[in-house]
Amino acid sequence: MASENGELTGAGYINHHLTNLTYGQFPDGHWGFAHGAEEAASMGFMAIHVDSMLWSLGLGVIMFWVLRRVAKGFSADKPSKVQCFVESLFDMAQDSKDSTFTKDAKNEWIAPMALTIFIWVFFMNLMDLVPVDWIPELAKLAGLEYMKIVPSTDVNVALGMALAVFIMILYYSLKIKGPMGFTKELALQPFGKYLIPFNLVLELVGLLAKPLSLGLRLFGNMYAGELIFILIAMMYSAGIGLGVLGGFAQLGWAIFHILVITLQAYIFMMLTIVYLSQAHEHH
Amino acid sequence: MNINLTLLGQTISFLLFVWFCKKFVWPPMVNAMQDRQNQIADGLAAAEKGQEAQEVAEKEAAQMISNAKSQAAEIIASAEKRGNAVVDEAKTTATSEKERIVASALSEVEQEVHTAREELRTQVSSIAVAAASKIADKEIDEAAHAGLIEDLVKQLKAS
Numbered sequence: 001m002a003s004e005n006g007e008l009t010g011a012g013y014i015n016h017h018l019t020n021l022t023y024g025q026f027p028d029g030h031w032g033f034a035h036g037a038e039e040a041a042s043m044g045f046m047a048i049h050v051d052s053m054l055w056s057l058g059l060g061v062i063m064f065w066v067l068r069r070v071a072k073g074f075s076a077d078k079p080s081k082v083q084c085f086v087e088s089l090f091d092m093a094q095d096s097k098d099s100t101f102t103k104d105a106k107n108e109w110i111a112p113m114a115l116t117i118f119i120w121v122f123f124m125n126l127m128d129l130v131p132v133d134w135i136p137e138l139a140k141l142a143g144l145e146y147m148k149i150v151p152s153t154d155v156n157v158a159l160g161m162a163l164a165v166f167i168m169i170l171y172y173s174l175k176i177k178g179p180m181g182f183t184k185e186l187a188l189q190p191f192g193k194y195l196i197p198f199n200l201v202l203e204l205v206g207l208l209a210k211p212l213s214l215g216l217r218l219f220g221n222m223y224a225g226e227l228i229f230i231l232i233a234m235m236y237s238a239g240i241g242l243g244v245l246g247g248f249a250q251l252g253w254a255i256f257h258i259l260v261i262t263l264q265a266y267i268f269m270m271l272t273i274v275y276l277s278q279a280h281e282h283h
Numbered sequence: 284m285n286i287n288l289t290l291l292g293q294t295i296s297f298l299l300f301v302w303f304c305k306k307f308v309w310p311p312m313v314n315a316m317q318d319r320q321n322q323i324a325d326g327l328a329a330a331e332k333g334q335e336a337q338e339v340a341e342k343e344a345a346q347m348i349s350n351a352k353s354q355a356a357e358i359i360a361s362a363e364k365r366g367n368a369v370v371d372e373a374k375t376t377a378t379s380e381k382e383r384i385v386a387s388a389l390s391e392v393e394q395e396v397h398t399a400r401e402e403l404r405t406q407v408s409s410i411a412v413a414a415a416s417k418i419a420d421k422e423i424d425e426a427a428h429a430g431l432i433e434d435l436v437k438q439l440k441a442s
Contacts, residue, residue: 024287035368041285056293060300067308082289090312108317112309113301120300153295156286160293164301165293 001100007113011233020154021146035145039180049154053251054152059123074081100273105176105280110273113168117161118269121218124152125261129254130224132233141252142184152222152264155215162215164274169210172279181282210275214268221264225257410438 015037024047025031034040035052040047070086079087094114101110107269127150139147151157174183186203187196232253235246414435 022285022287033359034300043287044285045287047285047287047289048292049287052289053296057296059298063306064300064303067304067312070316071308071312074312076315076319086312087316090316109301109305115309116297116301116304120297142441148289154289156289157293159286160290161297162299163290164294167298184402 014230020148021051021052038151051148051156052151052154060120063119063123063239078274102277102281114269116274118265122265123266132229133215145194155219159215162211166211168252169275169279174281214271218264218268
């Protein structure tokens, strides 16, 4: 990679910003931080993106700390502004569940899960609005070579959440419909019992497409957004004219991105409710 | 862009967060919101009840006021009637009393006149008797008689 010897080229800059701080097992067996994307790739599956995990967990912990504090200090008579805001979030989650989730089944986990997804994904996306160089530069001062602060631009994070949703889909499908019911649903639709192999292939592809599309949609949107921010940030080093233009571009893109990050969090939440609702429905 | 352990870490943290939310964040918040909703509903219902009660009380008060007014009017009317009756009665009693007083005064006057007359009569007769006795005593003398009669007349006039 171009940036490995300290040279600052465009490609190197972008690559640096798109590389996670990876800790994992080198091919020769010892564990350590990867220096550069190639080393990270050579670790294969036995590696972990320390920055993604820290930022996502940190944001989640902060989020729950705030929510729990609001819930404990709940005041019916004199709600604080934070409480009003949190209440509207709770209402939103509950309304989304009520309007979308199947009326045939009751599941008290859906609404809290919707809330968790919405706020967590929103916060992870929100890191996208922090100017792309601030925290990586700070991390560099602290001796960390890479620092990617937007967890949802990490395909592992988006797919990891989608995997959790997939596990829940399987769990509730088996729990509500039973192993036979679930198998029947996969095998006998949409073309009846004479085309069972064809049905199975179709339904399994459909089933697997759910988590994949769910995760990749979030990842793709956030990754593309982040890339644009990085490209805009490159304009700052290209003279004063382009730099000023870049300032306006970053402002505009950031304002537009407020919509995108909220929308993506909302879509992730709604699709999860829809998928789990389907898992609860009998056909 | 490598798929690695982060995927599983994220899955586990996601499930943990959902569990934490369901166990420790969702119930207190939703319960508190539900409680307040009930409180507000109760308060509104109570306010409505209070308003209804107020309306009823206002109606009652208006009823009472109109009752009192009509009663007062009745009382005033009857009092006026009574007053008129009293005045009339007083007038009639006064008239009759006056007539009675006048009548009694008249009769008293008559009585006085009568008694005066009687007295006069007795006096005249006694004077006449006295004069007659004097005449009988002194013989009748024209000149003397004249003086006597004059005397008598004077006496009569004086009485």
